Amino acid sequence: RGFIVLEPDTGRLTGNDSGAGRFPTTERILSEFCAISTRDGDLVGKKVLVTAGGTREAIDPVRFIGNHSSGKQGIAVAKAAHLRGAHVTLIAANIDGLNLPGIKTVNITDAESMLHAVENEFTECNILVMAAAVADAKPIKQMSEKIKKADYISIDLEETIDILKAISAKKGKQIVVGFAAETRELLASATSKLEAKNLDLIYVNDVSDGAIFGQDQTQGTILLRNGENIPVSRQSKDTLSDLLLDYALKQLG
Numbered sequence: 001r002g003f004i005v006l007e008p009d010t011g012r013l014t015g016n017d018s019g020a021g022r023f024p025t026t027e028r029i030l031s032e033f034c035a036i037s038t039r040d041g042d043l044v045g046k047k048v049l050v051t052a053g054g055t056r057e058a059i060d061p062v063r064f065i066g067n068h069s070s071g072k073q074g075i076a077v078a079k080a081a082h083l084r085g086a087h088v089t090l091i092a093a094n095i096d097g098l099n100l101p102g103i104k105t106v107n108i109t110d111a112e113s114m115l116h117a118v119e120n121e122f123t124e125c126n127i128l129v130m131a132a133a134v135a136d137a138k139p140i141k142q143m144s145e146k147i148k149k150a151d152y153i154s155i156d157l158e159e160t161i162d163i164l165k166a167i168s169a170k171k172g173k174q175i176v177v178g179f180a181a182e183t184r185e186l187l188a189s190a191t192s193k194l195e196a197k198n199l200d201l202i203y204v205n206d207v208s209d210g211a212i213f214g215q216d217q218t219q220g221t222i223l224l225r226n227g228e229n230i231p232v233s234r235q236s237k238d239t240l241s242d243l244l245l246d247y248a249l250k251q252l253g
Contacts, residue, residue: 027101042249044085049125050078051118053093055111057138059155062146067133071095072216073179073237074131078103080241081127089125091117093132111135111160118167122174127248129177130164168198175248180204190223200225200251203232203244222247 006029009022052074056064071092078090082103089104093114098105106121108114111134122128137157168176178199180190183206190204205220219234224247232240 025101027099030101041085043081043245046086046127046249046252047125048078048081048086048088048127048129048245049091049118049121050074050081050088050129051091051093051114051132052078053095054133055093055109055114055135055160057110057135057160058142059139060143060145060147065135065137065139065157066094067135069093069133071132073218073240074129075100076237077129077131077241077244080238080245081129084242084245086127089121091121091132093134111138111163115161115163115166118163122167122170125174126252127175127177127245128167128171129244129248130167131179133179133181134163135160162197164199165197171198173252175200175252177244177248178202181207183208187221187223187229190221194223194225201244201247203240224251 010020011022012018053071054067054069056066058064082088091106106117140156140158182189186204194202202223222230
């Protein structure tokens with residue numbers, strides 16, 4: 001009673017062997033301490049699954065179909081959930097240099113690998129926050145060698161798997177949070193996505209002219225299943241993360 005056990009790190013041990021048994025790093029100790037001591041710990045005992053970044057669908061060994069997502073919003077959500085005491089898994093799509101002590105990180109590349117990673121974690125989670133930007137299409141055929149410029153005339157595409165819809169169809173008591181990046185008819189598009197993909201809430205923002213991508217601040221609207229719309233004034237992505245978790249937790253009950 002009153003004790004928190006910090007599991008050992010995994011890595012190289014005293015000899016050539018490796019595994020669990022290393023003393024935790026200072027960064028991890030501090031991160032775990034902050035998660036315990038800050039806020040009110042309203043997510044203690046909860047498991048939060050977050051996706052972040054942008055998927056890439058390979059055309060050939062050099063080129064790919066992708067998007068401008070930096071992963072900042074998803075990372076902010078993962079950090080916020082961790083600081084509120086949750087066990088957090090972050091599925092990161094093409095984000096370099098991630099170092100998030102106390103947060104389990106799974107690195108993936110494309111939509112298919114993200115789907116598999118989410119499926120592996122979803123049944124055990126309480127809240128899923130799908131902040132990643134998933135490419136909508138992929139080449140029907142991925143070339144094994146670089147396409148020469150003279151041969152680069154057209155590419156036949158097919159839709160990628162709709163991860164959010166596929167996962168939401170399997171949910172039980174989990175709360176699923178989605179995102180919508182739009183350039184017009186924001187609320188109508190977000191409402192349609194909320195209903196079609198069986199989401200509990202969705203955050204929509206205007207990305208006209210590349211706005212928001214890679215920025216530390218955001219503004220938009222949160223839409224709930226009951227039809228309520230909550231305007232979000234310009235604020236940090238950290239602040240928005242806590243707001244989204246607040247609404248998700250209320251619906252979780």
